[in-house]
Amino acid sequence: MAFLSARRAANLLSASRFVLGAMWLAAFVHGDRRPEVLGPIALAAALSDFADGRVARQTRSAGQFGRWLDSVADIAFVLTALACEAQAGAIPAYIPVLIGVSFAQYAIDSIVISGSSTPVKSRLGHLGGIVNFALVILLAFASGARWPGIVAREASPLLAVFYVAAIFERMLGYVTTYRRARSHRARSIHG
Numbered sequence: 001m002a003f004l005s006a007r008r009a010a011n012l013l014s015a016s017r018f019v020l021g022a023m024w025l026a027a028f029v030h031g032d033r034r035p036e037v038l039g040p041i042a043l044a045a046a047l048s049d050f051a052d053g054r055v056a057r058q059t060r061s062a063g064q065f066g067r068w069l070d071s072v073a074d075i076a077f078v079l080t081a082l083a084c085e086a087q088a089g090a091i092p093a094y095i096p097v098l099i100g101v102s103f104a105q106y107a108i109d110s111i112v113i114s115g116s117s118t119p120v121k122s123r124l125g126h127l128g129g130i131v132n133f134a135l136v137i138l139l140a141f142a143s144g145a146r147w148p149g150i151v152a153r154e155a156s157p158l159l160a161v162f163y164v165a166a167i168f169e170r171m172l173g174y175v176t177t178y179r180r181a182r183s184h185r186a187r188s189i190h191g
Contacts (some may be wrong), residue, residue: 010056011066013048017073020045021080028084035141042140045077046133071119075103078132085139090149092156098163099132109170122173124166131162 020041027037052070056062082096102125110120135152142149 010052010059010061011069013052013055014066014069014073016048017045017077020048021077024077024081024084028088033088038140039137042081042133042137045081046137049074049129049133067119071103071106074129074132075099078136079103081136081139082132090139090142091135091152092160095135095156095159095163098160098167099128102128102163102166105167105170109173122166122169124162124169128163128166131159135159 023041024038027033027041049070052066053062056066079096079100082091082099085091086093086096106119106122106125138148138152142152
């Protein structure tokens with residue numbers, strides 16, 4: 001019974017980001033972008049992302065469903081928040097688009113190319129998750145033309161380069177995997 005509640009605790013932490021994304025969207029729809037509204041939402045989402053994996057590992061309850069739930073909850077929250085912020089003009093629309101493309105590539109890479117039942121991590125992809133939450137937190141505390149908003153807008157081209165690099169890192173991984181498989185087949189045939 002304790003195992004079920006431990007697994008449930010980690011998954012509930014992950015799932016909370018869906019609720020937090022809905023809260024961000026509701027605030028946006030009602031025109032309420034105040035830091036005292038969005039800030040706690042962003043911090044709660046980042047805290048839940050930080051805690052869910054640790055809870056799962058400490059309780060030895062990490063599983064395939066939980067790993068995917070964590071990843072999907074991350075992207076759902078981040079894309080909801082950043083799409084709202086792009087709509088409000090706080091960041092260019094290409095930022096959430098690149099994040100969405102990067103996540104789609106991550107999912108396709110994990111399931112189709114790698115044939116894995118759990119998400120396949122990459123160095124830049126992990127760092128991208130941290131950058132995504134940092135950007136959301138920064139924007140949550142930005143109001144109008146205050147310095148956090150200015151920093152986010154000015155850093156957007158650099159963020160775009162980062163996301164494109166993450167996409168290319170995975171693409172290079174495909175080439176390496178293909179070459180290894182081809183070399184392995186050649187050795188199998190010849191020896």
